[in-house]
Amino acid sequence: MLDYLAKRALGGLVTIIIVVTAVFFATRLSGNAVEFMLPPGSDPAVQAALAAHYGLDQSIWMQFVRYIQGMFVGDFGISLNERRSVLLIFAERLPNTILLFSYALALAVVIGVPLGIIAALDRKGPAGSSIMTLAFVGYATPNFVLAILMILVFSFQLHWLPSSGASSPLHFLMPAVVLSLPMLAEIVRFTRNAMLDVLAQDYLRTARAKGLSERVVIGKHALRNAAVPVVTIIGLQVAGMVARCVLVEAIFATKGVGDLIVFATIGRDYPVLQFGVILIAVLVVVVSLIVDLLYAVIDPRVKVAAT
Amino acid sequence: MTKSVLLALGAALFGTTALAAAEITIGTQNMSSYVDPGRDHSNVGSQNYVNAFDPLIQKDYTQAGAIFSPGLATEWEQTSPTTMEVTLREGVKFHDGSEMTAEDVVFSFHRIIDELTPEYKSIKTQFFGNFAKVEALDTYKVLFTTHKPEPLFEILLNAQQGYIVPKNYIMGLTGDPAVAEIADFEAFALKPVGTGPYQITAFQPGENLTYARFDDYYGDKAPLDGFEMRRIAEMATRLTALANGEVEIITNVPPDQLATIESTPNLRVEGAVTPLFHVVIFNAMNPKLADSRIRRALSLAIDRDLLNEALWLGEAVVPSSHTYAQFGELYMPELDTFEYDPEKAKALLAEAGYDGSPIRFDTDAVYYTNGLLAAQAIKEMWATVGVNMELNVTNEWGDLANLETRNWSNPMYFADPAGSYGTMWAPGGARIGNTWQPNAAYEGMWDRFRYSTDVAERKAAYAEIMAYVKEEAPVLPLYQPYESYGVSTKVEWKPLPGHIPYVLDFRAGSIAVTE
Numbered sequence: 001m002l003d004y005l006a007k008r009a010l011g012g013l014v015t016i017i018i019v020v021t022a023v024f025f026a027t028r029l030s031g032n033a034v035e036f037m038l039p040p041g042s043d044p045a046v047q048a049a050l051a052a053h054y055g056l057d058q059s060i061w062m063q064f065v066r067y068i069q070g071m072f073v074g075d076f077g078i079s080l081n082e083r084r085s086v087l088l089i090f091a092e093r094l095p096n097t098i099l100l101f102s103y104a105l106a107l108a109v110v111i112g113v114p115l116g117i118i119a120a121l122d123r124k125g126p127a128g129s130s131i132m133t134l135a136f137v138g139y140a141t142p143n144f145v146l147a148i149l150m151i152l153v154f155s156f157q158l159h160w161l162p163s164s165g166a167s168s169p170l171h172f173l174m175p176a177v178v179l180s181l182p183m184l185a186e187i188v189r190f191t192r193n194a195m196l197d198v199l200a201q202d203y204l205r206t207a208r209a210k211g212l213s214e215r216v217v218i219g220k221h222a223l224r225n226a227a228v229p230v231v232t233i234i235g236l237q238v239a240g241m242v243a244r245c246v247l248v249e250a251i252f253a254t255k256g257v258g259d260l261i262v263f264a265t266i267g268r269d270y271p272v273l274q275f276g277v278i279l280i281a282v283l284v285v286v287v288s289l290i291v292d293l294l295y296a297v298i299d300p301r302v303k304v305a306a307t
Numbered sequence: 308m309t310k311s312v313l314l315a316l317g318a319a320l321f322g323t324t325a326l327a328a329a330e331i332t333i334g335t336q337n338m339s340s341y342v343d344p345g346r347d348h349s350n351v352g353s354q355n356y357v358n359a360f361d362p363l364i365q366k367d368y369t370q371a372g373a374i375f376s377p378g379l380a381t382e383w384e385q386t387s388p389t390t391m392e393v394t395l396r397e398g399v400k401f402h403d404g405s406e407m408t409a410e411d412v413v414f415s416f417h418r419i420i421d422e423l424t425p426e427y428k429s430i431k432t433q434f435f436g437n438f439a440k441v442e443a444l445d446t447y448k449v450l451f452t453t454h455k456p457e458p459l460f461e462i463l464l465n466a467q468q469g470y471i472v473p474k475n476y477i478m479g480l481t482g483d484p485a486v487a488e489i490a491d492f493e494a495f496a497l498k499p500v501g502t503g504p505y506q507i508t509a510f511q512p513g514e515n516l517t518y519a520r521f522d523d524y525y526g527d528k529a530p531l532d533g534f535e536m537r538r539i540a541e542m543a544t545r546l547t548a549l550a551n552g553e554v555e556i557i558t559n560v561p562p563d564q565l566a567t568i569e570s571t572p573n574l575r576v577e578g579a580v581t582p583l584f585h586v587v588i589f590n591a592m593n594p595k596l597a598d599s600r601i602r603r604a605l606s607l608a609i610d611r612d613l614l615n616e617a618l619w620l621g622e623a624v625v626p627s628s629h630t631y632a633q634f635g636e637l638y639m640p641e642l643d644t645f646e647y648d649p650e651k652a653k654a655l656l657a658e659a660g661y662d663g664s665p666i667r668f669d670t671d672a673v674y675y676t677n678g679l680l681a682a683q684a685i686k687e688m689w690a691t692v693g694v695n696m697e698l699n700v701t702n703e704w705g706d707l708a709n710l711e712t713r714n715w716s717n718p719m720y721f722a723d724p725a726g727s728y729g730t731m732w733a734p735g736g737a738r739i740g741n742t743w744q745p746n747a748a749y750e751g752m753w754d755r756f757r758y759s760t761d762v763a764e765r766k767a768a769y770a771e772i773m774a775y776v777k778e779e780a781p782v783l784p785l786y787q788p789y790e791s792y793g794v795s796t797k798v799e800w801k802p803l804p805g806h807i808p809y810v811l812d813f814r815a816g817s818i819a820v821t822e
Contacts, residue, residue, distance in 0.1 A: 035704055043432060043737055044707070049425035053489065082340045082512040083493045092511065148543060155551045163547040164334075164539050253539045255514050263513065266702065 008292070012285035019281040020071070023274050024064055033080050033268040054080060067274070076278075077271035081264070086275045090257060096166050097249070097256035101241045103169075103176035108183035109234065115184075116191020116230075117218065120199060123192075131188060138185035147178045147251045164253035175252040179244060183237050190233045194226035201225075227298045235291035239284040242276070330532040331798060331820065333811060334545045336559035338538035340512040341496035344470040345419055346426040348433065348720055350583070353467070353809040354536060354558070358518060358529075359402075360470035360501035363393055363412065364461050368805030368812060371632040373722055375461050379407060379471055379502065383464070388456030388760055389439075393464070395447040400523040401473040402506035409443035414474035414487075416441040416451075424489050433720060433730045433737070434468045437758075455758040458765065459723055466721045467807065476500050504529035504814055514538050527815035534813060546793065549574060555798045555820075558809075560791040561676055562620055568793045577801040578791035580624045582631045582719035582727070583808040584784035585675055587668075587685070590710040590742045591781050595666065600659035602780035605666070605712065606645065607652040608692040609685055611785050617684065618677040622789035628773050629784055633722040633805065636762050637769065644773045645783055652692045665697040669713035672700050676788060678714050707741040717784065718808050724769055725757055732781070733757065743781035797821050 034047045034056060051057045055066065070077060076086045115131050122128035154174060155163035165171045198204065199222060207217045237244070246258035253259075257276060264272035337351040344356040365378035382394040399407040420438050422428040431438075437453045444450050451460065463469060472495070478487050480494035499507050504526065505518035519533040537554065539545040546564060548554045550571050560568065560576070568574050587609070589602040596602055611625045628642035666689070670682040679700065686696040719727040731738045734750045752775065756768035776782070790809070794800060799819040803812055812818075 031703055038426070038429065043429050044741070046425050046429040049428065053425060079340075082497075084497060084512070089512075151544060151547050156547045159551050162553050163551055164544050164553065165537065251541055251544060253537070253541070253544060255511070 005289075008289050012289065015285055016278065016281050020068075020274070020278055021064075023277040024067060025060070027268070027270045027273050028060055028063075030265075031268050033270055036267040036269070037080055054078075076275045079264075079269055079272050081267050081269045081272070086271045089260065089272065090275060090279065093255055093257045093260050096254055097242065097245050097258060099166075100172055100175055100179065100245060100249070100254055100256060101238075103172050104179035104183060105234070105237065107176060107180040108187050108237075111180075112184040112187030113191050113230065116188040117195055117223070119188060119192040120195035121218070123196065128192075132192070135185040135188040138181045139189075141181065143178050143182065144247050144251060146181060147174070147248060150174050150178060151251075166254040166256075171252075171254065175248045175254055178252075179248045183244075186233055186237070187230065191226065191230050194229045195222060198222045198226045224298065228295055231291060231294050231298060235287050235294075239287040241283065242280050330534055331555040332535045332537055332553065334539040334548050334554040334557040335536050336538070336540060336542075336545070338513050338515065338536065341493075342499040342507065342510060342516065343472075343492065343496040344467045344501075345415065345430060345472065346424065346492070346496065348430065348468065348718075350716070350718065350809050353807055354811050355516060356467050356470060356501075357503070357806070357810050357812050358505040358814060359499065359503040359507050360467075360472070361399075361503050362466065362470055363395075363464045366465050366805060368803040368817075371804045373462065373633075373635045375465065378465075379412075380464070383461070385457075385460055389453045391451040391457070391460045391464075392444070393449045393451065395449065396525060397447055399502055399525050401476065401502055402500045402521055403473060403476050404523075405473055405475060407471060407473070407502055408446050409449045411471055411474045412449045413441045413443050414477075415471045416469065418487060418492070419468065423487055424492050427492075430468050432735060434463060434466060434726075436735070438463075455754075456760055458758065458760045459721070459725060462721050462723050462726070466726075468720075471502060473500055505531075505533065508533070529813070530815055530818055531813055531820070536811070549793045549795065552795070555795040556800065556811075557793040558811075559676070560793050562618065562622075562789075562791070564793075565620075565791055573796045575794055575796055576791055577794050578622070578789055579802045579804060580622070580787045581790045581808040582633050582722075582787065584626065584629070584717045584727075584787055585678070585681070586715050586717050586785060587712060587783045588710070588715050588738070588742055589712050589780055589782065590707070591779065592708070592742055592744060593711050595664070595711055598659045599779050600655040601661055603778070604652040604655040604659070604661070604692065605689065605694065606780045606783040607648045607655070608688050608694065609783060609785070610647050610649075610688055611645075612647070614681055614684055615786050618680055619786065619789050623786035624789075625786050626784050629717075629724065629728045629776070629782075631719050631722075631727065631787070633719060634724060635722065637724055637766060639766065639769065639773075642770060642773050644777045649688075649692050656693060661694070663693065663695060665695045667697045667699050667711040669699045669701055669705070669710065671702050674702070675714060675716060681785065682714060710742060714785075717782070720807060722805075728772075729753075729757065732776075738781070743779070745775070745779070749775065 034051045037050055038047060055063060067077065078084060079086055079089055082089060119128045119131040151163045154161040161174055162171050204217060204221055207221050242258050242261065245256055246262055249256040249259040250262060261273060261276035264276060335354060339352050339355055342355050344360050362378045363380040364383060365376045367374040367376065379396055379399060380393045381396050383391060385391050395409060395412065401407055416435065416438065419427045419431050419435055422431055437455055437457055439452045439454050442450045477491050477495045478484050481490040482488045497510060497512065504521055504524040506521040507516065508519045509517040515535055515537045517533065517535045520529040520531065539548055542561065542564065545557045546567065549557045565576050568576050589596050589605055591597060591602060615621055615623045615625050626645065627640055628644040630639045630642065632638050668682055670678050672679050682698055686698050689696045717727060717731055720730055725733065730736060734753050752768055752771050756765050756772060759765050759768065792802065797820060799821060800817065803817065806812060
């Protein structure tokens with residue numbers, strides 16, 4: 001087990017090193033950062049002085065070495081736009097993204113898993129068909145379209161919900177619903193398919209033959225075995241948290257890291273952009289590892305050390 | 308550092324992200340990443356300063372002209388063409404509780420004059436290039452000395468960049484409290500302190516800025532308990548927040564949204580023509596546009612009145628020259644520097660032997676309201692005189708050496724031609740030497756205009772400069788845009804004509820909440 005963990009951790013580290021290197025050079029190819037630190041068309045001499053102050057006039061290799069050195073002591077640099085620690089900026093905003101995503105994921109799981117089970121159990125019935133139709137609609141609807149529609153109905157027309165901000169749980173309701181819909185649709189589809197596979201297995205017929213109630217057959221025997229692919233898809237969604245939040249955060253102005261990364265990209269704020277991409281990479285690596293470990297917990301037949 | 312990161316993380320996770328209650332909230336399109344009046348001349352920054360800082364000399368902002376009144380200075384006297392003696396108001400408190408003295412005034416100006424950061428160097432060039440030194444004569448007396456005669460002392464001492472900031476507070480923010488370091492100014496820009504009727508209580512760069520009434524303010528007390536400026540970048544969300552009662556004022560409303568606001572109960576539109584020109588720059592230093600006849604032709608081919616009717620519903624102002632009503636005696640609408648004459652444009656192109664090669668026009672897709680639409684219309688106007696425009700939509704401002712033509716803005720930084728035309732086109736200005744190199748006589752014209760203390764002589768020199776600009780065509784001001792705000796009917800507020808562009812003035816007499 002420990003051997004497996006060490007191997008996976010090493011693999012994750014290599015992935016992160018590749019990401020750090022790629023993002024460092026890619027951001028610098030995207031344009032001149034100093035141009036965005038000053039009002040448009042500022043004096044070239046002032047731009048040069050500012051570049052020198054932030055070490056942006058050094059060779060790209062020297063900048064890379066300095067960046068890596070800083071990383072080892074937990075220094076991810078200063079935002080060129082806000083002129084303060086990148087870590088501090090992310091620390092302020094990450095909680096909003098985590099909150100928003102947690103609400104959305106909870107909604108998606110709490111509603112999506114039961115709907116997926118119902119859709120499997122009533123595969124050819126009206127309930128199953130309706131759920132799958134809704135799931136496909138949910139999956140196919142771009143979240144910015146739904147966001148604008150919800151704002152128009154619940155804020156502009158009915159005045160029931162705030163349209164922007166992050167100062168109370170109510171502010172997260174609409175963005176969480178919008179964010180949850182495609183995740184919910186995916187969970188419904190995967191739960192249904194996994195359940196259909198399991199429902200066809202001999203051991204379920206055996207369970208029923210033993211006289212177990214349908215609740216125990218489905219809840220204990222079928223669902224547990226169907227959980228592995230569902231956990232995988234939830235894991236993938238958590239890994240993609242930041243990317244999924246970008247548009248929703250921009251529309252509802254919930255002040256999260258997705259929004260931050262978009263503006264850092266537009267404004268060539270290299271240190272913020274670099275840390276954002278590294279954060280996403282770390283998230284993907286860590287969540288993948290956790291999901292693998294969860295397999296063993298859910299299904300004792302899976303021996304992680306052997307995989 | 309680790310501690311502050313953990314504190315920020317904890318504060319956000321445990322539900323203290325809610326900002327302090329504000330009496331009104333303003334939904335803004337953009338929010339600055341720093342707040343320092345001396346470092347800033349951006350359009351978005353103009354929103355931040357007037358409520359929390361004071362100049363030495365105040366003015367009546369309810370009218371376009373210049374009527375000055377005491378601010379942090381109670382008296383001022385120009386003792387010679389190059390010196391101004393200022394007597395400070397006693398007992399003025401900064402928001403950190405310290406008293407404002409002559410030391411603070413000297414520090415506020417010398418951080419810029421001495422170029423203590425690269426950005427201050429830029430501000431010095433555009434505002435205080437003529438200032439040689441600022442000295443404290445005693446605790447409440449300051450002497451300003453300039454290199455050349457200075458006719459604009461009052462105007463410059465009223466400018467945002469000359470707002471007074473606290474010396475000891477700033478120098479004590481980082482490192483050695485006896486030394487003004489760059490890090491001090493960067494820390495100040497995140498925790499700003501002024502003397503104004505509101506103090507800044509919270510600032511999240513790029514997101515929101517919160518103000519509360521400062522009870523120790525020396526002048527008329529602030530009419531609001533406080534207010535919050537919150538960035539809501541999306542227009543649809545900003546408008547909804549206004550309709551939903553989440554915010555009371557929204558900024559940067561494009562013309563096509565005005566009817567929606569007007570037709571929504573409890574909302575109205577307020578607006579004003581802004582002292583800012585959207586301009587087209589013609590790079591005279593690019594070989595393709597080196598012949599002034601081609602630049603003049605491009606300028607003469609643009610029907611600015613049509614652009615105004617089509618894009619601004621006729622509410623913008625199309626100028627006859629580079630001049631604003633705010634210039635007072637220097638306002639010169641009688642000059643005919645910029646005209647529309649497509650026939651003359653065709654003749655000039657033929658005379659110059661224009662070979663039909665494409666001329667690139669750079670524009671950002673969204674940076675200027677109607678910027679892209681105007682560029683597309685100009686493309687058609689140029690086509691009618693035989694010029695082939697290559698429209699290049701980009702968010703890069705790029706290397707000026709490669710620039711051919713592009714849109715830009717030329718705001719009024721202070722109420723004089725030197726504070727608008729001059730910021731770009733004075734000798735040593737931002738565009739001189741990179742998109743236009745005027746002749747040797749130009750510097751003499753400029754010096755007569757800029758440093759003469761006789762108004763008639765200044766006007767004559769400026770007319771001469773404009774005549775030269777007409778021949779050279781380095782720039783064409785398209786129009787002064789009509790800037791619109793969406794406002795809740797429970798708030799009585801409108802932009803005041805005496806301010807520079809985009810100022811949100813909530814001082815005594817400028818705003819009232821009726822319910």
